[in-house]
Structures are given as structure tokens and as C-alpha cells.
Amino acid sequence: MGAYRLLLESPLGRRIERVLLVGRPTLSRPVGALLAREDVATAAVRPAPVAWYEPGRRRERVLTSWAEAAAFTGRAAPGWAEAWQEAGAAADDAVARLLSAGTTARATGPAVAAAVWEACRRDGAVLVAGSSNPVRDLDLAARPGPGSPLVLANRGLAGIDGTVATATGAALGAGRPVRALLGDLTFLHDVSSLLLGPGEREPDLQLVVLNDGGGGIFTTLEHGAVGEQEEYREVVERFFGTPHEARLDALCAGYGVAHRRAAGVAELERALTAPVRGRSVLEVVVDRRGLRDLHARIRAAVAQAAEQAAARTADER
Ligand SMILES: Cc1ncc(C[n+]2csc(CCOP(=O)(O)OP(=O)(O)O)c2C)c(N)n1
Structure with missing residues (x-):
């Protein structure tokens, strides 16, 4: 919850390289757009069968264990999580x-x-x-x-x-x-x-x-x-x-x-x-x-806040 879906459209959001999908995305268009991005590698983790899943309907690679999911996500560059949290x-x-x-x-x-x-x-x-x-x-x-x-x-x-x-x-x-x-x-x-x-x-x-x-x-x-x-x-x-x-x-x-x-x-x-x-x-x-x-106005306020947070993070480095 929060302004995350608007941040997906910010420069920080555009730096996302990998997305691990847990469950079924429905509500938000920015999340759908992120999952459709050509430059983003996507995978869905589904350790147990779920009734709603229809094979072939989604583009994400299906992973059946959390170990595979962890291997797929790997480790983010240092400072990435902090930058995201701050923004x-x-x-x-x-x-x-x-x-x-x-x-x-x-x-x-x-x-x-x-x-x-x-x-x-x-x-x-x-x-x-x-x-x-x-x-x-x-x-x-x-x-x-x-x-x-x-x-x-x-x-x-x-x-x-x-x-x-x-x-x-x-x-x-x-x-x-x-x-x-x-x-x-x-x-x-x-x-x-x-x-x-x-x-x-x-x-x-x-x-x-x-x-x-x-x-x-x-x-x-x-x-x-x-x-x-x-x-x-x-x-x-x-x-x-x-x-x-x-x-x-x-x-x-x-x-x-x-x-x-x-x-x-x-x-x-x-x-x-x-x-x-x-x-x-x-x-x-x-x-x-x-x-x-x-x-x-909400989108503009979020974009400005994200930009200022990014500048602060850059100064601190
Ligand atoms: C049963 C049903 N009929 C029609 C729709 C299409 N629909 C989606 S949102 C919406 C408007 C809902 O209006 P309101 O509850 O006043 O919420 P607001 O859009 O004002 O936030 C409609 C008719 C729907 N989702 N479900």
C-alpha cells in the first residue's frame, strides 16, 4: 500500500530489472504495465497448484519452489532497497x-x-x-x-x-x-x-x-x-x-x-x-x-518527492 504504484512510473521504477510475481495481479494498471515491460525479466512463484491458474495465459516463467524464486531474484545492487524505501x-x-x-x-x-x-x-x-x-x-x-x-x-x-x-x-x-x-x-x-x-x-x-x-x-x-x-x-x-x-x-x-x-x-x-x-x-x-x-496533482507530487529523494540518496553516497 502507499504510493508504490505511482513510483513504478518514476526513474527509480524504470531501473527495475526483475519482478517476482506472488499470487495474481488484478487491481493496478502500473503493475500490469511493469509485468509487460520488455526490459524486465519476470517469473511467477507457485509452490502449490492454484485453481485459478490457466497455463499459457501469462508470460511469466513459472517457478515451483521458493529456492528457485530466490535464485531468480538474486541480489540487488547495494543501496537499491534503501533508495526504494526512501522514495x-x-x-x-x-x-x-x-x-x-x-x-x-x-x-x-x-x-x-x-x-x-x-x-x-x-x-x-x-x-x-x-x-x-x-x-x-x-x-x-x-x-x-x-x-x-x-x-x-x-x-x-x-x-x-x-x-x-x-x-x-x-x-x-x-x-x-x-x-x-x-x-x-x-x-x-x-x-x-x-x-x-x-x-x-x-x-x-x-x-x-x-x-x-x-x-x-x-x-x-x-x-x-x-x-x-x-x-x-x-x-x-x-x-x-x-x-x-x-x-x-x-x-x-x-x-x-x-x-x-x-x-x-x-x-x-x-x-x-x-x-x-x-x-x-x-x-x-x-x-x-x-x-x-x-x-x-497526486502523480506530480509523487514524481517530485521521488526526484528529491533520489537527489538526497545520491548526495549521501
Ligand atoms: C455489477 C457491475 N456492473 C457494472 C460495473 C462497471 N463499473 C465499474 S466501476 C463502476 C462505477 C462505480 O461507481 P461508484 O460505486 O459510485 O464508485 P466510484 O466510481 O464513484 O468510485 C461501474 C458501473 C461493475 N464493475 N460491476
Whole structure:
């Protein structure tokens, strides 16, 4: 977790020579791009057979033991690990600084993710990460360390479906409070999972819904670039932004679930200090129009931090 995926695009990232793949890569495009690089030798370690592996589908050489994996990776040049760690710490700090500037004003997805992460770390709630931006925001802004929460996420076909049910099941199954971070469309898609039959046990579940009135992720992808052109703006918004004005408070009232709205990160942080008891929805209203620009600023801040860290490392030598 952290800014690693942005560092892969920095000069330091371009010095990577070998990649050992453990498990299955799904989420992040920079990781996919790294694995596809012609100048990078790749191998996948798979000591035991796994059901999802289809021979011939990936280009990495398959290694069946950790000894082979160690032989493949070899030893990095002296100072490499330190340079990477230093760049990572500098980039994480740069992201945190950028996100906390304007904390009291409008919330952003990554800032909300960081607040939700810290709340789970504090009170030990299991964290369910919704697909689309929330899981990526957590990947970027959460600071792992001692006491990091248990994180669950649905991957499958990377669908946004079933997330409320997943979080409900996790809370009932784990017997521990669960906090889920999910987008508004993800919430709306599965809102009927809020229905609780008479006599059913109520889980301790807080759904933090990042409401940007539609699908924000597409703004950050290629669709967003097309949508910046005047002639395509409306159609991209209609088909990919899929805007809506659904009232989450009214939906929650219909299902008998408590609802509260937080206007900014400071208010969200205050609301997150309350223990998770029974079911509730904490809605944070954000604006997805600035998302493309926000991610460009995050990328620029990480690139600058990586450059400065590299200069410091060079001076120390
Ligand atoms: C079942 C299903 N339908 C459609 C999609 C395509 N899809 C991916 S992300 C997304 C938008 C999700 O919007 P939201 O939950 O509000 O999160 P945001 O993008 O705003 O972070 C959609 C529709 C999907 N992944 N799964």
C-alpha cells in the first residue's frame, strides 16, 4: 500500500530489472504495465497448484519452489532497497500533505479512505473495500503498520455488485464490527441487502458511502480524457458518469437504517469516533468533477518527492 504504484512510473521504477510475481495481479494498471515491460525479466512463484491458474495465459516463467524464486531474484545492487524505501516514504508523505491541505473544505476519495483506515485501525473494525475508486483510494492513502485492520474485498469479476451483502455477511460471520467504504453506485446497486427480515440478527455494520453522484472512476480513465472534449462531454457523462440524484437518507429510512451525512473530512473524522453498533450509513458527499485533476496533482507530487529523494540518496553516497 502507499504510493508504490505511482513510483513504478518514476526513474527509480524504470531501473527495475526483475519482478517476482506472488499470487495474481488484478487491481493496478502500473503493475500490469511493469509485468509487460520488455526490459524486465519476470517469473511467477507457485509452490502449490492454484485453481485459478490457466497455463499459457501469462508470460511469466513459472517457478515451483521458493529456492528457485530466490535464485531468480538474486541480489540487488547495494543501496537499491534503501533508495526504494526512501522514495516510498517521501512519496507517501507528499500524498498525505496534499490530501490534508484543505481538510476542512471538501472531502476527496483518498482523504476519506485515509480517515476510514485510521478509524478501523483505532477501533479494530474489519474493513470491507468497495470496488472502483474506494479500493484504489485505500491502496494509495492507507498507511499500513502495527494494528492495520483486516481488509476484505470482492474481486471476482471486479464487480461492484453484492458489496452491502458481503459486508453484512462479514459482520455476522466475524462477530466483529465491520466498516465498509463504498461508492454511491455500489451502494445503490445492492441497497436491497439492507432489508432485514423479522427476527434476523442485526450486524454491527457501518457503510461509509462516498457519494459523488455517479461513477467517478471513469473520470480518471480514458473515458475522462474523451469527456474533456466539448463535443463528447454530455454523452460521456450520461453513459459513464451515469449521474443520479437518489436520496440516500430516504432509502436508509425506508430500510430502517440510521443515516448521517458528513460534510468534510473533519466532520467525517468526528463521526468515525463513534463505535460501530447496529447498522448505519455515513454519507460523505464529494465532487467527482475535480477527480482527474486531483489524480494528476497526486502523480506530480509523487514524481517530485521521488526526484528529491533520489537527489538526497545520491548526495549521501
Ligand atoms: C455489477 C457491475 N456492473 C457494472 C460495473 C462497471 N463499473 C465499474 S466501476 C463502476 C462505477 C462505480 O461507481 P461508484 O460505486 O459510485 O464508485 P466510484 O466510481 O464513484 O468510485 C461501474 C458501473 C461493475 N464493475 N460491476
